[in-house]
Amino acid sequence: MSEQFKCRINLLYNDLQSEIWCNKGSILINVLNQNNIYLDAPCGGKCLCGKCKVKVIGDCTSVPTDGELKFLTDKERKEGYRLACAMKVVDDIEVMVESNNSAQIMSEGIGNVVEISPIVRKKFVQLEKPTKHDQKDDLQRLLDTLGMQYYRIPLQILRELPDLIRDHNYEITVVYSDREIISVEGGDTSNTHYGIAVDIGTTTVVAYLVDITSGREIDVVSQLNAQKSFGSDVISRITYTLENMDGLKQLQQKIISQINHMINSLVEKNKLNIETIHHIVLVGNTTMLHLLTGITPKNIATSPFIPVSTQELVCRAEDLGLNINSKCAAYLLCSISGYVGADIVAAILASGMAEKHELSLLIDIGTNGEIALGNKDQIICCSTAAGPAFEGAHIRNGVGGIAGAINTVRLEGDQVKYTTILDHKPIGICGSGIIDILSILVEIGIVDETGRIVDEDEVKSEIGKKLTKNVIEIEGMPAFVIAKETETKNKEAIVITQKDIREVQLAKAAIAGGINTLIKSMGKKIEDISHVYLAGGFGSYIDKQSAVNIGLLPKVLKDNIIVLGNAAGTGAVMSLLSQKCYHHCTNIKNKAKYIELSTSQEFQDEYINCMYF
């Protein structure tokens, strides 16, 4: 990662862990502030009060400044303490923020710092033994001790309960939610309480193992969605369910068995007992959740794009075919529409935008770009068919975010420099690289505002004139060479062609047009927006300046852009840990209004306008 321009901060707070990203060289306190974590710094971050102490764990190439050293004891220096207002982030680091030096932690912000009060709780209870003067039945005795009134209880648990409580001297541990007793165990097992959060993306599936007692995210595993062999995007998978007998069942079994496999590997790796997992939260786009539950998504594919259900769904993991603790409760978070799924609801939750007074914009760019605009009063959202250009598809030398992909491009003087993922020899260019190179080409005038690669004599800038040498002709159209054939793995130049630029124009116009349509629909101006949250993997890697330069994101908001990383996963974990967060998803759904862009004249106009650079 050292050659890249992003640094990852693994943040520890009150035994909670979260991951945030920043540009290399950022001042730590600013990064924390951007992520809604505010340290107590009465001097205003001028290195004058020494209050913003944090502990950096492990290796770190940055050394304390003289200003910092004034406030650190020798012991503190050895232990890695730093002042957040003075420290520049130049590596991937792990930072511990002690709760007593944080003035305010946004409870439901990006920091994933949530009060641990999960939907599925585990509690050790000591029941009073019955006598002839206290003949309450076993269940009532349990409910009274738990302070529960309404409940559902599976027959199986009623069958186990009487012997369990008597065999364990009336001391048992109960796994329960507000309305349901999920499991009972003998003795005190309250310290082993784990949950799984899963984000099912069309491309990638991520599963998190969480210690619900401490709130600690223990481990995470990420895999390509096993359904990819049935079609790379939502529509092709829906088509598969229609064209194949049992196609829906096949896709369902594929994802279920993949999730089972991921959970097993998490559990085995961390030496846990699968029976200690009582809670699983699943998010994904609407189609993925339909496929997961074996519910046909076919009507999502054709106008008017109607899902069977966007409601939250609570069922027994067993009913879904998940081979984990058979009593484990599975919670599928709610979606908003056929094309704004539970992953976006979870991302909105993770961003905290739905609790703020200020207006925020959330963007998740993939094959579709899902966009949400709103605050605590209302949210409007849309999905725009960005196409897979930003994922490297339909681009001559486009690749996904794999080793050897050119992921950043910059100018150094009149030289085009790039980095690749894992420093491998370049094999192609991925989305963030495509945005960087386009930004450069527009800036130096090799591409004009209509997206045309101009003739040599039309180039005005000095650097541009020098770089016209990189413009070659491929298949009768101009193309700009980013990596020469001598530099690449397969000895062919990596270029961006005129056609590639058109693809990117369509994609960025779809996103930018969607943003503008939402802003106008709400009767707002772009300046009314206080934060722009980028969700999803792609958003984590693009350079904000480049994105703004090509008009993908609004220029005036450049300094307000916050990268969330896998916000859907973060939101799923938050819902696992906090019933407030879980219920908040329904609030988000309820206050969200979906705008169908395919019928919006406004969008058509914006789309055309946004095509220009």
Add this chain to the structure above:
Amino acid sequence: MSEQFKCRINLLYNDLQSEIWCNKGSILINVLNQNNIYLDAPCGGKCLCGKCKVKVIGDCTSVPTDGELKFLTDKERKEGYRLACAMKVVDDIEVMVESNNSAQIMSEGIGNVVEISPIVRKKFVQLEKPTKHDQKDDLQRLLDTLGMQYYRIPLQILRELPDLIRDHNYEITVVYSDREIISVEGGDTSNTHYGIAVDIGTTTVVAYLVDITSGREIDVVSQLNAQKSFGSDVISRITYTLENMDGLKQLQQKIISQINHMINSLVEKNKLNIETIHHIVLVGNTTMLHLLTGITPKNIATSPFIPVSTQELVCRAEDLGLNINSKCAAYLLCSISGYVGADIVAAILASGMAEKHELSLLIDIGTNGEIALGNKDQIICCSTAAGPAFEGAHIRNGVGGIAGAINTVRLEGDQVKYTTILDHKPIGICGSGIIDILSILVEIGIVDETGRIVDEDEVKSEIGKKLTKNVIEIEGMPAFVIAKETETKNKEAIVITQKDIREVQLAKAAIAGGINTLIKSMGKKIEDISHVYLAGGFGSYIDKQSAVNIGLLPKVLKDNIIVLGNAAGTGAVMSLLSQKCYHHCTNIKNKAKYIELSTSQEFQDEYINCMYF
């Protein structure tokens, strides 16, 4: 039935049907009043106003009096109209009460006349077709049309829903409860909505088939509990579950398969489709419900007599193993304690006592006598081990209520007369006959107040002196001959022995002692009680005067005794038809307090006192 002294009235009111019993020769309007059905009769039942017209359907040996004829047109006479204030009930009859001539119908009284508003409803809905401007998902569209907010919905229904609504032009019929969508069917099937109510007694299982749309009880089937081969009473069945591997499972399967069989026969006989049954309500004593659900009742058998659950239980019929519509919802009504079960809750519901200001007593006499005392403010109840004497067990010539059982005994002059069930030759004596003969023997002084069959010279009354000829000696103890050997089927005299009398004394002391204990516990006097409800089969057949004479029931309440018949079944049907009734069961449970007689010194004292005649 014509030789017996009870008549059955099949009562029709607003398409609702119920069954009430009365003594032969009773005036119809009095019978209706006793059953809380009050006709508009301004003249006070003196045959002066002609307002209390009812229609008697079918044959009836009673003919209109001259008084009646003054108020009936020829047409009305032909159609069977009668005045309830003048008509004596001398046959089993069917009576239709027109709603416009009833001043007040107790909504939850014995009459089983309840407002039809079932827990499980069926409704035809026409959904708006979705458009790009109305992209609500299928489920939300359905919920909004139904006006439902919170719900559970099985995955299977979500899987069926999208094709179902589109294949039926957005016209579907929904089976649903307040919180759950149970089933969806294409088109309008709202007129086929049936339910089953089952009363699982230790001895007898009764199943009712009910048309939930009209509230009509279509059919009923009654069988001996198939578990009887595993033990005739609750304790012996519990013992079986403890002494046999899989004993619990065997007993569960026995009752489940019996209920399946009964339902199938009801459905086939009435030419219904099993899929049209969406609702089943089950009542029974606490042990029977434990066995039904495969939950061990073993802790009910030993002190301190703790059931696993007395709560209402809602589950899918499928989960219980009931082979009917797999989506059918099964509702097990709540119990009060290990020995006061859901059958008593249902009987209390059917009696209406828990809605009345006045204090009522409810008694269900079987092997155990369950007794409840209370009104709308509080209910206290107990269970007393009456023993099976009233069911004919432990009595030398005792039999159950079968053909040939002596069921009534009376004196005609100095002759002992009896009747038998179905007029067969006598084979033994059942509970009602035992009470009759004891009442007679005490009255004429052959049995003294301590229960001893006195010596011939101690008899004071003329009739008694004449009847001492019937006292013989059997196995060294005195016995009274009821049917001579020449009269009986097996040519042996049917007698009641000194030992039999002791058994009955114990049984009646348990009941009477329980009643007195409840009254004292509540700080009331016997005179404070306004109604005595007799629930259960036995209560339907005993002669009130005899029961009072032997001290089984309190003398001062003789005229306030109301026979409910199978009140548990009636309550189950009411809960099937009315969610108000269903929820009222929980109210009854909540206001009920169980008194454990085995620890009550009060009861011990009363028990001894009540041993005397």
